Amino acid sequence: MQTINDREAVRALAVKNGLDGIFSPLVTHRMELRRYADEEKLCLVGDQLDGMFILVEGKLKIQTLLPNGKSMLVRFTNPISVIGDVELLHRFPVKNQVESVGESLILFAGRRLLLRELEENTALLRFLVGELSHKLHTLGQASALNLLYPVENRFASYLMSLFADKNGDRRVEEIRTSSLIETAELLGTSYRHLNRIVRRFIDEGIIARNRGRLSVLDESKLAELANGNLYE
Numbered sequence: 001m002q003t004i005n006d007r008e009a010v011r012a013l014a015v016k017n018g019l020d021g022i023f024s025p026l027v028t029h030r031m032e033l034r035r036y037a038d039e040e041k042l043c044l045v046g047d048q049l050d051g052m053f054i055l056v057e058g059k060l061k062i063q064t065l066l067p068n069g070k071s072m073l074v075r076f077t078n079p080i081s082v083i084g085d086v087e088l089l090h091r092f093p094v095k096n097q098v099e100s101v102g103e104s105l106i107l108f109a110g111r112r113l114l115l116r117e118l119e120e121n122t123a124l125l126r127f128l129v130g131e132l133s134h135k136l137h138t139l140g141q142a143s144a145l146n147l148l149y150p151v152e153n154r155f156a157s158y159l160m161s162l163f164a165d166k167n168g169d170r171r172v173e174e175i176r177t178s179s180l181i182e183t184a185e186l187l188g189t190s191y192r193h194l195n196r197i198v199r200r201f202i203d204e205g206i207i208a209r210n211r212g213r214l215s216v217l218d219e220s221k222l223a224e225l226a227n228g229n230l231y232e
Contacts, residue, residue, distance in 0.1 A: 059100075
């Protein structure tokens with residue numbers, strides 16, 4: 001994690017993402033700008049957070065750890081989204097692991113400052129209620145997806161979620177085939193089964209494998225398999 005000491009960049013990002021209409025100038029002025037590298041962790045299960053993370057550029061992956069030590073994908077998040085709102089009031093320990101997908105920019109606000117802000121700032125209260133409602137909705141959707149849909153549909157949903165930008169547009173990207181073991185775990189299946197699905201997707205011209213990476217060739221077919229279900 002790199003802290004960027006640039007007050008003008010903080011102000012510009014706050015305005016760009018509409019945060020100046022949610023937080024008071026005092027809070028935005030005291031926010032920290034942080035840069036996280038690809039796969040770098042923002043928080044781990046059991047952490048006690050001392051503030052709230054607001055994603056303003058990039059993408060985050062959120063996964064939960066199961067009692068057997070394995071992980072399961074909860075969702076991806078795009079700007080603007082919040083990490084730490086659930087833990088803010090009651091200091092709950094972190095339940096999910098959060099990591100950056102590619103490079104991400106985060107605005108961080110301290111807990112004490114936010115608690116004082118909540119006493120009078122109704123715009124912030126509405127914003128946090130909206131974030132919590134969205135998390136409840138996506139948690140239910142992800143749970144249904146993981147329990148009820150075949151692996152091929154979950155893998156398609158995973159790829160569509162992974163390659164969506166903040167405006168919901170799709171862009172062709174690549175993933176390392178070496179990460180398929182982790183992907184299989186996140187989707188609740190075995191590497192062998194996921195690899196069979198990957199080979200089938202390749203045979204059907206949906207994806208391609210080249211030099212240890214997978215790239216999407218047919219996004220319309222992938223969207224059909226995902227059937228509108230995304231980990232978002």
